[in-house]
Amino acid sequence: ESPVTAEFVADDADIDASLRPKSLDDFIGQPRVREQLQLVLTGAKMRGGTPDHILLSGPPGLGKTSMAMIIAGELGTALRLTSGPALERAGDLAAMLSNLVEGDVLFIDEIHRIARPAEEMLYLAMEDFRVDVVVGKGPGATSIPLEVAPFTLVGATTRSGALTGPLRDRFGFTAHMDFYDPPELERILTRSAGILGVRITTDAAVEIAGRSRGTPRIANRLLRRVRDYADVRADGIVTLEVAQAALAVYDVDELGLDRLDRAVLGALVRSFGGGPVGVSTLAVAVGEEPATVEEVCEPFLVRAGMVARTPRGRVATAAAWKQLGLVPPSDLTV
Numbered sequence: 001e002s003p004v005t006a007e008f009v010a011d012d013a014d015i016d017a018s019l020r021p022k023s024l025d026d027f028i029g030q031p032r033v034r035e036q037l038q039l040v041l042t043g044a045k046m047r048g049g050t051p052d053h054i055l056l057s058g059p060p061g062l063g064k065t066s067m068a069m070i071i072a073g074e075l076g077t078a079l080r081l082t083s084g085p086a087l088e089r090a091g092d093l094a095a096m097l098s099n100l101v102e103g104d105v106l107f108i109d110e111i112h113r114i115a116r117p118a119e120e121m122l123y124l125a126m127e128d129f130r131v132d133v134v135v136g137k138g139p140g141a142t143s144i145p146l147e148v149a150p151f152t153l154v155g156a157t158t159r160s161g162a163l164t165g166p167l168r169d170r171f172g173f174t175a176h177m178d179f180y181d182p183p184e185l186e187r188i189l190t191r192s193a194g195i196l197g198v199r200i201t202t203d204a205a206v207e208i209a210g211r212s213r214g215t216p217r218i219a220n221r222l223l224r225r226v227r228d229y230a231d232v233r234a235d236g237i238v239t240l241e242v243a244q245a246a247l248a249v250y251d252v253d254e255l256g257l258d259r260l261d262r263a264v265l266g267a268l269v270r271s272f273g274g275g276p277v278g279v280s281t282l283a284v285a286v287g288e289e290p291a292t293v294e295e296v297c298e299p300f301l302v303r304a305g306m307v308a309r310t311p312r313g314r315v316a317t318a319a320a321w322k323q324l325g326l327v328p329p330s331d332l333t334v
């Protein structure tokens, strides 16, 4: 295959992979998580054992998968990837576990969505490195114990609150990944532009960083869309003007709110008078899955100071009313 063809077929997923940080030092942002992980990993390496199981929690696109790959890389072991929804039957998990080699890192994405039988099997595997495989049904069923090689489980979740207590208790370390601030996103963008060979001015990187919803995945995606615009409608260089014009085409506003964010805010304020309203009601109003509204939209709207969580439901803040060009009600307390 010629290099031209290879470049032509590279889709966003391939590009995403090429942009992943490869080591803890390469990882921009999340200083606390990096320091904590550094200690966990170095300690285990010094003692020559496998590190405790690690839970990574935070909204999508903040680098949980990248971090799991880095953990395996730093330990010099293999990473086995699966996800909660893929482990529907306990047998799926048993097969995965019995193939592990000592020291492997098993990554389970969306671990809060694991089915109950698989979850119960996981307890024993995490604690004692063995599983009981049940063969047969009814009175004739027997349980066959199976050894599992010592491994480190890295679980990722967008909803650590949805994890059952027993599962959460079996992780020795939980890292909370938070949204990135604009200077961090600017460094990520500059790094990505270097890898992709995109010429970008500093003010353009600052502009894109400010509109990336605090999320590296979005920053990288916006960079690719802005690059398209620069290549097609300008001279290939991403300047501030090019970035602004491109972001306008893709409906990304100054705060980085996307269409769904704005729909949720709009429904909250216009249809429900600013709330309080439950997440599922809000999700129905905008035609989305409650999980998407709760795990993707809401964390950023809360962080941006637009939405407050109250015991009675979600409430729009004064900033949200103003963002929509409306006057907040005088009795608003958030």
Ligand code: ADP
Residues within 6 Å of the ligand: 016, 017, 018, 019, 020, 021, 026, 027, 028, 029, 059, 060, 061, 062, 063, 064, 065, 066, 067, 156, 188, 216, 217, 218, 220
């Ligand atoms: P998650 O698993 O939390 O959804 P990923 O690890 O898949 O997030 O990250 C999404 C993309 O964002 C990655 O492909 C990577 O290119 C980029 N990314 C995430 N975190 C960083 C970071 N700290 N520095 C540079 N790029 C990052």
